[in-house]
Amino acid sequence: MTCTLGIDIGTFESKGVLVDAKGRVIAEARHPHEMIVPRPGWAEHRADEDWWHDFVHITQSLLDRSGIDPNDIAAVAASAIGPCMLPVDASGRPLMNGVLYGVDTRATREIEDLTAQIGADTILDRCGNALTSQSVGPKILWLKRNHPEVFAETAKILTSTSYLTWRLTGEYVIDHYTAANFSPLYDVETLDWTRDLAPGIVDLGKLPRLLWSTEIAGRVTARAARETGLAEGTPVTCGTIDAAAEAVSVGVRGAGDMMLMYGSTIFIIQLTESRVRDPRLWYAPWLFPGQHASMAGLATSGTLTHWFRDTFARDLPRGEAFVTLAREAATSPPGANGLLLLPYFSGERTPIHDPRAKGAFFGLNLTHDRGDMYRALIEGIAMGTAHVTETYAEAGAAPSRILAVGGGTKNPIWLQATSDFTGLPQIVCEKTLGASYGDAFLAAVAVGRAKPDDIGAWNPALRTVSADPAPVHARHYALFRKLYEQTKDIAAELDGEE
Template sequence: MDVVLGVDIGTSSTKAVFSDLQGRVIADSFRAHVVDRPAQGRVEMDSAVWWTELCSLVAELTAAAPECTIVAVGVSGMGPCVLLSDAEGHPLRPAILYGVDARSVGMADEVLEVLGGEAAMRARTGSGLSAQAAGLKLAWLARHEPHIWSRAVRFTMPSSRIVELLTGEYVLDHHSASQCTPLYDVVHEAWIDEWAALLAPGLTLPRLGWPGDTAGHITADAAAATGLPVGVPVAFGSIDAWVESLSAGRRQPGRVFLQYGTTMFMVAPMTEPTPIDGMWTTAGARPGEPTAAGGMATSGAVTDWVRQLTGADYAELLNEAVVSGPGARGLLVLPYFAGERSPIADPDARGVIAGLSIGHTRGDIYRAVLEATAFAVRHHLEVLASHGVSADTLVGAGGGVATELWPQIVSDVCGIDQVIPTVSIGAAYGSAVLAAALVTKVDIDDWNPPAVRLQPDPANAALYDEAYADYRRLYYETRDTVHRLAGRSRDSSKVRPSGSTD
């Protein structure tokens, strides 16, 4: 049986899937991993983990389905991330992760001055400078780690690093490049060479292609390491949320994709690459299909924090959240437990639980966290609407849609219908879609039709309207205090604990 291999390098795991050429999942598996947090606001990962986990997953899936012949490979990954390597392709330091790593934001004003101001930059790149911008991360590395930068020749992201190891090709897809602000022109869909020379001097920029293009073919060395057949085509791939959105149904204006994962991410199709305050305007998965995007710094990560803190399992928490009911018995949460990316772009934001009493239960807290992510989605949708990008349907996918409670809360809070596709196992399946398109014609609505349709419950509308207004006010009313606390947290991390002898 001919199958395609889809792989996704995520924040908390690497996932892989075998799919036949009609979209049926034959086998899938994953490897859990953790990121490194060497200091407040810094999030990194050893890139060797990505390759090790890919090799072990291919071996496992091949053993589970020995009758399958892999005919194409697709790869996606978290991003935008930055991994520097030398002329031989050897990594020089751990990869700096996407907007959850905020080390570079202090350089934004300086970079804007060099480029002629924010208006000039946005006109070309479509986005502002934030912790999300890979170009700003590169500028930070050039400035703060010159001993490493002097040896750097290439930069990759999780997906392009795996493509490089599989094919020997140094490439990057247009969408990932468009998140390398300010190095990519979203209007002309090309690198801005003069700005790259200023901010990332000496770095060779990768060859660009679209996520579904053929980046190269499996080399003999990669075949020996992975067991994949020599010569099999490999797609360029891209950042996970965009790849996953390709697997969730036909893209069209008004349909906003939501990725329910460790972080919550959303992708909205646009007709023109228009800058949107607090969000990112990017190249899409295909030429001439720009997107607006937003992402939370945490989402599923906070639900897992509650699980670990309480010692409960997810089934218990979900049942108790249902009992808690809309409004979480008067609890309100700001979900900024690791700062926030969009639309407030505040690395010093922090989580707030308001209204807590000794009468509240872990189920109330869990419900309030789910509602907080829904309020954050509504905030994003309001920002999109203020710039002429409409949303009439949400398309949900990812681990958070395994049960209906979370997506139903989002629909109730936002007042918008939502569809859940038949296969919602994550970006690895989207990578399989990209791989399949290299060898056959794919109609995604046939591959992965909607399985669940959710409608907002009008009985909850007034309660959630009131709670959302409180949610928006709570950030501004607590911001100064929270920022001071964030500063103290940074300071305390530098102080040796009392009684320490080392």
């Protein structure tokens, strides 16, 4: 038997899967970790303990459970949360915790300074994206300004997937899709690092080598083989960001296809015929040459459900809490008995790009219970998602079909609320394993054991969630939009007190 291995490192949990040549799952494994929040607006992971340790643990678990001979693994592909910022020294040792993606808003000043220095129009034209909390370039500048002693020792700036690939192969690489998030250091027209926009951020020699995600970055080294149990010499792909692998896993492969990922954040990827130029959305070259992707993401989604569980459901057994909360939310009607939630608990990414935005429950009265609050939380995330899909339509890129994936697809209230507020149906595929399954497929593509269009046979559609909006959905969405506009100045003033 020959198979491929895919492993994904998420915000709160890592997952891995072994898949045979027809896409059948041989074994799967997962391992939890925590997101570190040292102060408001910051979000971090430990590169060794959270990223590499999880990769090793999951690989060993999969080999043990499956009984597969490591020599029968044709290729390995990894994905991870991104884009992240991790400085390492000349030996590849992490010099600090990895700074996470857009949920980390520490570089707000650097975003403002670079935008003023370069010009918003120039950045959008050359980099494809306005500078936001999702951009890695400002975070590198933050490191240079605030920790010059660490910056001086830095030999490479990596992201999460780059670090895993280096641990496996000894090669410092990054795929073009991920690199596009390093604005203003990556030019989407030349598909290369750029020196002229902001030469004062970092020497480009400290950035990884650019590859396409299915190119072979290297092979498993002897040291990595000893640590993981993989066979020395096994091909390893360049890898990509988790959301991209997740999109692949459910069949996003042509223009008009949109992935809606229900994870620690809501993340959206839509393939388009040509580059979408809109400062409210992100752009990147897709995983294969000649294809284009337009992205969006909320700052807190699944993370917000974890916060609610840990804050308001401490009385519930941890393993049963989400099931119980969903059951309680089902007793609350659409509209949550007049309760609104702004889900901006870590600021917000698309489409408002406001790192100073604040979360809020609005409309509370003495009749509301936990079920109403959890329903309002789910609907607040759904309305944030509707704001994004509305933005795509305004940008001339309305989706032709939506494929839903991620842990939130197991919550029928969340799925239905999203369709009801967006007015759009969602397809749920047979397998909802997510990014690790997409990684295994990309590994098969990389070594010629599958073609990109084969994912439809690997993971066929299972069901469709149809939109069934009621008047309350339109009314609450309008109030949701109004509530942010009328409170954003207060939120910014509160931000100045932190």
